[in-house]
Amino acid sequence: MTTTNAPARPLRVIVAKAGLDGHDRGAKVIARALRDAGMEVIYTGLFQTPEQIVQTAIQEDADGIGLSILSGAHMTLFPLVVEQLKEQGAEDIVFFGGGTIPQDDAEELKRLGVREIFTPGAPLSEIITFVERECGKRREAVG
Amino acid sequence: MFGAKRIDRASGLGPDVSPEYRELVERWEAKADRTPPRAGKGSGAVDRTISDVPLKALYGPEDVAHIDLARDLGVPGEYPYTRGIHPTMYRSRLWTMRQFAGFGNAKQTNERYHFLLSQGQMGLSVAFDMPTLMGYDSDAPQALGEVGKCGVAIDSVRDMETLFDGIDLGAITTSMTIKGPAAIALAQYIVTAENKGIPRGKLGGTLQADILKEYIAQKEWIFPPRPHVRVIVDMMEFCTREMPRWNTISVSGYHIREAGSTAAQELAFTLADGFAYVEAAMARGMDVDEFAPRLSFFFNSHIDFFEEIAKFRAARRIYARHMREKYGAKDPRSWQLRFHTQTAGCSATAQQPENNIVRVAFEAMAAALGGTQSLHTNSMDEVLALPTEKSVEIALRTQQVLAYETNVTNVVDPLGGSYFVEALTAEMERQAEEYFAQIAEFGGMIEAVEAGFPQREIADASYRYQRSIEAGERVIVGVNAFEKPDETQPPDLLKIGVEIERGQARAVQGVRESRDAAAVESSLAALKRACAGEANVMPYLIDCVKAVATEGEIVDAMVSVYGRYTETTQF
Numbered sequence: 001m002t003t004t005n006a007p008a009r010p011l012r013v014i015v016a017k018a019g020l021d022g023h024d025r026g027a028k029v030i031a032r033a034l035r036d037a038g039m040e041v042i043y044t045g046l047f048q049t050p051e052q053i054v055q056t057a058i059q060e061d062a063d064g065i066g067l068s069i070l071s072g073a074h075m076t077l078f079p080l081v082v083e084q085l086k087e088q089g090a091e092d093i094v095f096f097g098g099g100t101i102p103q104d105d106a107e108e109l110k111r112l113g114v115r116e117i118f119t120p121g122a123p124l125s126e127i128i129t130f131v132e133r134e135c136g137k138r139r140e141a142v143g
Numbered sequence: 144m145f146g147a148k149r150i151d152r153a154s155g156l157g158p159d160v161s162p163e164y165r166e167l168v169e170r171w172e173a174k175a176d177r178t179p180p181r182a183g184k185g186s187g188a189v190d191r192t193i194s195d196v197p198l199k200a201l202y203g204p205e206d207v208a209h210i211d212l213a214r215d216l217g218v219p220g221e222y223p224y225t226r227g228i229h230p231t232m233y234r235s236r237l238w239t240m241r242q243f244a245g246f247g248n249a250k251q252t253n254e255r256y257h258f259l260l261s262q263g264q265m266g267l268s269v270a271f272d273m274p275t276l277m278g279y280d281s282d283a284p285q286a287l288g289e290v291g292k293c294g295v296a297i298d299s300v301r302d303m304e305t306l307f308d309g310i311d312l313g314a315i316t317t318s319m320t321i322k323g324p325a326a327i328a329l330a331q332y333i334v335t336a337e338n339k340g341i342p343r344g345k346l347g348g349t350l351q352a353d354i355l356k357e358y359i360a361q362k363e364w365i366f367p368p369r370p371h372v373r374v375i376v377d378m379m380e381f382c383t384r385e386m387p388r389w390n391t392i393s394v395s396g397y398h399i400r401e402a403g404s405t406a407a408q409e410l411a412f413t414l415a416d417g418f419a420y421v422e423a424a425m426a427r428g429m430d431v432d433e434f435a436p437r438l439s440f441f442f443n444s445h446i447d448f449f450e451e452i453a454k455f456r457a458a459r460r461i462y463a464r465h466m467r468e469k470y471g472a473k474d475p476r477s478w479q480l481r482f483h484t485q486t487a488g489c490s491a492t493a494q495q496p497e498n499n500i501v502r503v504a505f506e507a508m509a510a511a512l513g514g515t516q517s518l519h520t521n522s523m524d525e526v527l528a529l530p531t532e533k534s535v536e537i538a539l540r541t542q543q544v545l546a547y548e549t550n551v552t553n554v555v556d557p558l559g560g561s562y563f564v565e566a567l568t569a570e571m572e573r574q575a576e577e578y579f580a581q582i583a584e585f586g587g588m589i590e591a592v593e594a595g596f597p598q599r600e601i602a603d604a605s606y607r608y609q610r611s612i613e614a615g616e617r618v619i620v621g622v623n624a625f626e627k628p629d630e631t632q633p634p635d636l637l638k639i640g641v642e643i644e645r646g647q648a649r650a651v652q653g654v655r656e657s658r659d660a661a662a663v664e665s666s667l668a669a670l671k672r673a674c675a676g677e678a679n680v681m682p683y684l685i686d687c688v689k690a691v692a693t694e695g696e697i698v699d700a701m702v703s704v705y706g707r708y709t710e711t712t713q714f
Contacts, residue, residue: 015714020273020289022362025403025489028602028714029609045712046362047285071273072528072639076288100493102527103632120493120526121622124613 011135012040013064016053018081021071022046026098026120030066033124034131050080057093063135064094074101074109082113092142094134098122154211156565157204168203175200184624187616193447194405195607196570202562210565215460219555221475223463225456225568226556227514228479233552238510239517240542241318243485245270245295246529247643248650249305252295256310258532262539268318268519269306270294271328276363278324278698282648290644292529294320298651299693303331304338313341317348318393318483323365325352326378327697329389330684347388349439349483352378353395355416355588359597360402362710365698368589370705374680376423379434381681391434392420393441393483399597400443401489403605406454407571409443411578412588412597414461419588421470431470435477444506444513445487450571451506453564455513456556457571458482484510485519491526494621494630499523504541511551512558518542528636595713602714651693662690667700674704 015031017024024046035041042060044053057065069077078097085091091113098118101109106117115134118127160168180189191197199206210216217223220230229235242259244267245252256267271294274286280298281290290296297303307317312335321328329350333343354371357364364371379391396413404412417438424434440458444451462480466472486506491499500523507520520538522530530538546552558564585591592598611617618624670683687697 019287020277020279020285020363022357024362025401025605029403029606031714032602032606033609041714043712043714045710071289072292073273073288076641100526100528102636102638121619123623124609 010038010040011064011132011139012042012060012062013066013131013135014042014044014053014057014060014062016044016048016056016065016067017046018048018050018053018067018069018077019071019073020047021069021073023070023099024068026070027066027068030068030098030124030127033128034066037128037132039131039135050077050084053081054084054088054090058088058090062093063138064096064131066131067095067097069097069099069101072100074099075105078109078114079112085113092138094131094138096130096134098127154213155208156210156212156216156560157206157208157562160204171201185616185618187614188611192406192450192567193445193608193617194407194450194604196405196407196450196567196574202566204562206562206566207569210569215569216559216565222467222478224459224479226559228459228481228516230555232514232555233511233546234555237546237552238515239265239316240539240546241266241268241483241517241519242535242539243268243270243318243320243519244535245272246293246637247291247639248296248647249302251291251643253306253308253310255532255535256306259535259539260310260315262536263543264539266316266318266517267310269320271319271321272296273363275694276321276323278327278365278694278702280651280693280695281644282651283695286644286648288644290647291639296643296647297328297331297694298647299654299691300331300334300688301650301654301691303328303335307335312336312339313345315347316388318351319348320351322351322354322357322361322363323371324694324698325350325354326374326681326684327688327694329378330681330688331694333685334688343386345388346386349390349393350378351395351441352392353416353420353441355419355592356395356398356413358592358708358710359399359412359416360404360601361398364708365702366705367708368592370674372420372423372589374701375420376427376429377679377681379420379424380427380429380679382437383429383434390437390439392417393439394420395441397441397443397485399601400445400487402601403489403608404601405604406445406447406450407574408578408597408600408604410454410458410461410571411575411582412601413440413442414458414465414575415579415582415588415591417462418465418470421466422587425470431466431472432474432477435466435470435472436474436479439516440480440482442482442484442515443487444484444510444515446490446502446506448505448509449558449564449567451509452513452558453567453571455482455484455510455515456559456564456568457575459514460568461572461575481516483517483519484513484515486510486521488521488525491521491523492619492622493526493632495627496523496527496633498621499526500537500541503538504545507541507545508549508551511545512556514556524633524636527632528638531635531637595711599713654691654693658691663687663692663696666690667692667696670697671700671704674701 219227394417522534
């Protein structure tokens with residue numbers, strides 16, 4: 001699945017859980033799938049604040065952040081991460097997410113700067129392809 | 144533990160077969176060997192259950208030859224209760240139709256309760272929101288964006304009063320799905336009832352309270368495992384003395400399954416959690432027959448029909464055996480595993496959500512054939528958002544059709560004696576016993592949980608399952624087969640707006656300003672002393688609630704003694 005001009009250092013992705021949401025099945029499956037696809041994955045664990053998530057991404061020099069929310073708090077927490085990325089000058093980090101997120105909310109979040117929202121049933125292969133493509137572009141741009 | 148060897152013809156389920164029958168079977172085997180397996184969609188998993196238990200194409204007497212009718216099946220209403228805990232089961236009494244509900248604020252949820260009761264629901268079941276479950280008030284920074292989303296926000300006894308406004312707490316039973324702050328919710332319920340003149344001894348209901356599964360699966364904890372278990376034992380002791388109609392713990396496998404476990408893991412880890420509470424209460428010096436009759440269980444009903452039925456039947460048999468043989472319980476009620484069932488949220492799909500109605504119907508039927516005591520059927524749109532009133536009504540009607548039209552309720556344990564179901568029931572028991580042996584090597588379930596053992600097993604199973612879907616070995620209709628590419632979501636999803644959060648935050652601030660601050664302070668100080676010492680914390684919690692201390696304040700007081708748990712993360 002990797003492209004021919006793949007970077008030497010593997011892509012690095014943060015898989016994050018925010019707020020009080022303990023549903024971590026999806027986040028863990030995605031983390032493993034991205035790792036099995038050859039990426040370096042850092043799973044933040046539960047109950048992170050948007051600040052903590054963005055800090056971790058910057059400290060780890062991550063190419064992407066995947067945020068998982070199944071508690072219904074997505075319209076609050078996703079925009080806060082976008083805001084933090086802007087504030088920290090880290091908008092180049094590919095920010096995507098998933099969870100039980102209704103279609104119209106997902107569209108609104110994409111308008112606000114979330115690159116992609118994956119909802120229940122999204123194939124792992126689709127998520128991997130997206131992350132490889134978008135984070136790969138980011139890596140090329142940032143170097 | 145319960146050795147299985149071939150038994151004689153008179154006592155066995157599988158009789159010795161005649162030469163004529165043996166010849167027929169050999170002929171079938173020859174034909175079966177020549178017949179190629181089905182190809183195409185989902186054909187990769189024809190030889191195993193959804194939990195990867197290997198399946199034969201046909202089961203016969205040889206598969207149940209080790210099953211002793213008296214020892215392993217018995218009759219309904221008698222040890223080991225494989226066929227049900229009541230002699231005539233649904234002929235004498237249907238399961239309780241109990242839909243779990245809660246969203247927004249107490250007033251909105253109270254309206255939903257009145258609706259459900261008017262539609263024929265038989266008991267209430269409270270869903271709390273995330274901040275309430277984690278011990279934060281609605282105006283805490285941690286609560287941002289979560290208030291009223293996954294359930295109802297309850298900050299103080301004032302909210303609890305609103306929640307049950309116009310409902311006779313002496314006549315109804317209430318189940319409360321809350322773990323970390325379970326003892327606080329119970330105190331709020333008691334004070335709410337007593338303010339209305341209903342004594343605590345008359346209250347009937349269930350607290351979920353099962354904290355061990357939080358570390359394993361649901362992740363809504365507050366304190367570390369040991370102090371949490373201590374508070375639970377305090378509650379068991381208190382209820383034994385003062386609340387004869389209250390079920391203290393609903394030991395829950397539901398969330399273990401939702402986190403991606405197999406059926407056998409759900410069965411084994413849930414029962415192991417239950418036994419850990421039994422051991423903790425016995426270590427406190429309580430007599431097992433004093434508290435065990437009021438323990439109950441809560442299982443998931445997933446989409447693999449026969450595996451689920453086998454799981455329910457095995458659960459009863461394992462529990463009865465352990466309670467009698469290992470823990471020395473003498474009261475038959477201590478041997479009976481009573482359980483609530485909820486259909487599998489994780490089997491529902493966001494794609495073509497109407498299909499979930501069908502899934503729920505099958506899962507509900509498995510629960511009925513498995514002998515459940517109460518049932519929640521999921522609504523078709525729960526995978527997208529909180530359920531609308533219409534979809535909740537369909538879910539309840541699904542139970543009513545099952546109970547009143549299909550006639551599956553007319554005969555007790557109708558699948559008992561099925562070669563397949565009995566073999567699978569025995570296999571479930573075998574796998575659970577294998578897990579019990581592994582857990583014993585850790586020194587017990589609390590130690591196994593602290594070591595992350597069940598957590599790891601579940602994460603592995605969940606990844607294996609997802610891979611089998613990705614590989615197309617298994618089909619999920621509408622997801623990896625029979626998709627509708629241009630599908631749009633139903634427009635009428637229920638959403639909880641920010642005004643609920645703001646209103647609830649203002650309300651709890653108003654509560655704090657309008658009470659006797661000194662009474663709050665002294666009740667919280669007394670609670671801290673009780674937590675640090677040996678005294679039962681329940682009376683102190685009731686005092687805090689009477690003084691209108693908020694849940695967040697009470698939890699903070701307890702955290703100052705017990706600390707907050709943090710998980711060692713693994714994936």
